[in-house]
Amino acid sequence: MPHEDADCRRGSAPNLHDPATRELSVVVPSYNEENRLPLMMDEALDYLEKRQKQDPSFTYEVIVVNDGSKDQTAKVAKEYCKKYGNDKVRVISLEKNRGKGGAVRTGVFSSRGKTILMADADGATKFADIEKVEEGLKNLQPWPEGMAISCGSRAHLEKDSIAKRSYFRTLLMYGFHFLVWFLCVKEIRDTQCGFKLLTRQAALQTFSNLHIERWAFDVELLYIAQRLKIPIAEVAVNWTEIEGSKLVPFWSWLQMGRDLLFIRLRYMTGAWKLEAKKCN
Numbered sequence: 001m002p003h004e005d006a007d008c009r010r011g012s013a014p015n016l017h018d019p020a021t022r023e024l025s026v027v028v029p030s031y032n033e034e035n036r037l038p039l040m041m042d043e044a045l046d047y048l049e050k051r052q053k054q055d056p057s058f059t060y061e062v063i064v065v066n067d068g069s070k071d072q073t074a075k076v077a078k079e080y081c082k083k084y085g086n087d088k089v090r091v092i093s094l095e096k097n098r099g100k101g102g103a104v105r106t107g108v109f110s111s112r113g114k115t116i117l118m119a120d121a122d123g124a125t126k127f128a129d130i131e132k133v134e135e136g137l138k139n140l141q142p143w144p145e146g147m148a149i150s151c152g153s154r155a156h157l158e159k160d161s162i163a164k165r166s167y168f169r170t171l172l173m174y175g176f177h178f179l180v181w182f183l184c185v186k187e188i189r190d191t192q193c194g195f196k197l198l199t200r201q202a203a204l205q206t207f208s209n210l211h212i213e214r215w216a217f218d219v220e221l222l223y224i225a226q227r228l229k230i231p232i233a234e235v236a237v238n239w240t241e242i243e244g245s246k247l248v249p250f251w252s253w254l255q256m257g258r259d260l261l262f263i264r265l266r267y268m269t270g271a272w273k274l275e276a277k278k279c280n
Contacts, residue, residue: 025113029103031067033121040123068097101217120194122242129237136233147202152195152237216259
């Protein structure tokens with residue numbers, strides 16, 4: 001069961017079904033990230049604090065979801081809670097590792113923001129690029145029933161990344177992209193970039209229907225969004241590969257390929273159904 005750290009908790013636990021009380025929530029899934037998390041948090045909080053000073057009406061929270069880490073990830077995250085206060089930085093810990101999708105889902109359901117940003121703990125995407133995905137979200141207006149999603153994308157960097165990858169990894173990447181296109185999501189070139197901005201209502205509708213808890217959860221998220229006719233923008237962001245990835249090339253791609261088949265077959269057969277949710 002997830003629990004919010006006592007030192008980083010204030011009042012009753014927030015719920016995604018309740019009305020928003022912040023402008024922005026940032027959800028950071030973290031598994032054994034004691035070394036990479038500080039750089040990301042420093043960059044994000046420096047940006048958010050400066051933005052709040054420029055615009056006092058801007059309110060935010062950063063939710064670090066400790067996904068059953070075996071290192072000092074929770075301790076590192078709690079230091080930011082102490083420094084910035086438990087109203088701005090919150091730490092939620094899962095007793096067992098659930099996977100990136102499970103961690104993100106936990107953080108999203110505890111969010112208070114009008115918009116909710118998913119951001120990886122490695123800081124591979126420059127945090128200031130939130131302005132690019134915000135602009136992408138804005139350009140989708142008017143949002144049907146308050147729903148829209150803006151995805152950061154590394155598709156423009158693909159040629160450079162291929163030059164640096166082995167032939168085997170490049171083959172795996174193309175195979176995965178083909179399966180995503182063929183089975184699930186046809187209109188988004190980069191489904192796996194961990195920098196996605198959702199309106200609160202879009203987050204409620206998509207994450208309430210989400211089943212996949214590991215690496216392929218992004219694909220199911222966007223598949224659900226397309227099925228629900230939620231408008232989606234894809235926006236180029238700055239991205240740098242950071243050492244320490246938890247992705248094991250062959251086995252992770254194999255698991256993701258299996259999950260893509262599950263997504264397609266289970267929705268086609270009606271084993272998984274989409275249900276509309278309402279905010280309080």
